[in-house]
Amino acid sequence: MTLTAIIISIVCLVVGFVIGFVLSKSSLNSKAKFIVKDAKKTAENIIENANVKAEAIKKEKEAQAKVKFLELKSQHDENIQSREKKMQEAEKRIRDKEQKLNDELSKTGKLEKDLERQVAEYNKKHEIVVKKQQELDVATAQKVEMLEKISNYSAEEAKNELVESMKAEAKTRAQAYVQSIMEEAQLNAKNDAKKVVIQTIQRIGTEQAIENSVSVFNIESDEVKGRIIGREGRNIRALEAATGVEIIVDDTPEAILLSCFDPVRREIARLSLHKLVTDGRIHPARIEEVVEKTRKQIDEEIIEIGKRTIIDLGIHGLHPELVKIVGRMKYRSSYGQNLLQHSREVANIAATMAAELGLNVKLAKRAGLLHDIGKVPEQESELPHALLGMQWAEKYGENPEVVNAIGAHHDEVEMTSLLSPIIQVADGISGARPGARRQVLESYIQRLKDLEAAALSFEGVSSAYAIQAGRELRVMVESAKVTDEVAHQLSYDISEKIQNELTYPGQVKITVIRETRAVNIAR
Structure with a gap:
């Protein structure tokens, strides 16, 4: 019987006795006595039912405990069997390894025996060879002694005389042969070089554009000049301060001059003026805003120019930074010659010469386009443009031949491939055309x-x-x-x-x- 059932039974008894006591004290009639009796009986029934339930619960818990015990016992047996199985497998692997090791040791023993046998055979053959060599040396010495007696010359004297006579004859023949080869090579080299250069110049023709330092901005009427100047000249001062370009407003009808040595600044000023005049709102704050937007637009245009250039030349896989540098060439000049046009021309000339000589045309064109990238740094550098361009090309993963061609086209570094002299020659051809360059600019x-x-x-x-x-x-x-x-x-x-x-x-x-x-x- 559980504790709960016992407590219920005691409570029922107490309640029954209390009811009986109360009813007996109140001197009730016989009906009350009957109720007391009935209550006692009910209490006894409740106690009996509680005992039955308690017994049933006890048996149920015992059954559950047995089932749980059996489950745990089964799980324990399975774990033991699994461990035994793993131990058996490990023992089997160890036995297999031991068997393999024994087999290897056996093979090694056999190999050692074979090696010892071969060493013994080699030693025996070596002794025979040594004896034969000694016999040969004795026979040779006897023959040399016999020849010395016959010729009245020692072996060393005869050898030296023979060597000297052969050396003089070989030297005379070699000099004649070398002279003949050199004359033929020089003649052929000059003829071939002239042929390659002439064919290249005839096949490659590009425009020669001489840039100046002044741009003209056309306007519809002279009334716009006053708006550009602004009250007390503050608009034109703001525009000059923002762009770094001198704006010349004079009596020239329907035109304003933009003066600056930097073509990028002039282009930014020209586009900014066009936007301001078209929009109509011209004041210092608006000028600074438009100039900044135009500067970003020029940066995007530079990238687009670089992409179009490499597509036109059929160059692939160029690093984005190098593409941007190629685009900046449009706004730079070298001795008055547009740098991008010059680089494109050098690329085409180098590609033609490489094709004539059977070299890599794509690499030649690539090196020709990139040979002057050191001339367009965003910040001034103390390095020569050839070395700076070589550093950039190496930094952005260009082919070593292209890197060397860029650095060696003005002899700053030693040439290590045939591509380098081709780029140097192509650069000279492009720059030497009549009217191509101006030193003064x-x-x-x-x-x-x-x-x-x-x-x-x-x-x-x-x-x-x-x-x-x-x-x-x-x-x-x-x-x-x-x-x-x-x-x-x-x-x-x-x-x-x-x-x-x-x-x-x-x-x-x-x-x-x-x-x-x-x-x-x-x-």
Whole structure:
């Protein structure tokens, strides 16, 4: 009997006795006595039922415990059998390995015996060979001694005389043969070289474009000039400060001149002016916004030009950075010759010459296009353009022959392949065409770059632009770092540095511009 059943039985008894006691105390009638009797009987029945249920629960729990015990016992037996099986398998593997090891040891023993037998046979044969050699040496010595007696010459003297006579005869014949070969090679080389160069020049013809440093912006009427200048000239000053281009508004009808040595700056200024005039809203804030958007547009256009160029030339797999550099060539010139046109021409000339000589045409065209990439750095570099271009090509995974051709086309590095002299010759052919280059323009552009670099070397200078063909230098300074008093001193210091370090015709005017802006936003 469980604890619950016992408690229920006791409670029932207590309740029955309490009821009986209450009924007996109240002197009820016989009906009350009957109720008490009935209650006692009910309590006894409840107790009996509780005992029966308790017994049934006990048997059920015992049965469940037996089942659980059997399950655990079965699981335990299975685990033991699994472990025994694994142990048997491990023992089998160990026995197999031992058997294999014994077999290998047996084979090794046999091989050692065979080796010992072969060594013994070799030693026996070696002894026989040594004896034969000794006999041969004795016979040779006897023959040499006999010959020395007959000829009255020692063996060493005879050998030296024979060698000397053969050496003189061979030298005479070799000199004659070499002279003949050299004359024939020089004649053929000159004829073949002339043939290749003439055929290449005849087959390759490109336009020769001479760039200048001035662009013309056409307008519909002269009324637009006043809007571009702005009140007290603030619009034109803002445009010049943002682009670094000198804007010349004179009496020329329906035209404005844009002057700058950098073609990229001129193109940005031209497109920005076109957008501003078309839109009609021309003020300093709008000018800066349009110039910035135009600069991004030019960057995208440079990439597109590079992609079109490599597609036209059939060049594949060029690194995106090299594609961008090729696009920038359109806005650069070398001695007055457009750099992109020059590079395309060199690529075609080199490809034609490589085809004539049976070399790799694709590599020649690739090296020809990339040979002057060192001329378009985003920042000035002290390295020669050939070495800088070679570094870029190597950095972006170009073929070693292409890398060497770029670096060696001005003899900065040693040529290691036949492709390098072809690129050097093609570059010379392209640059030597009548009217292809102008030395004066290159030196003029370099002088303007040196002027700007001299100003940028001072602390507090944010930008500098050479205008008026190098006769004026406009310097923008940071208002937080340069005060009005310092601006005057800075102008003097820059003029002194230019005067002492640079060579220039005439005189250069240095204008330092300091601007303070207060910007707030109403929300």
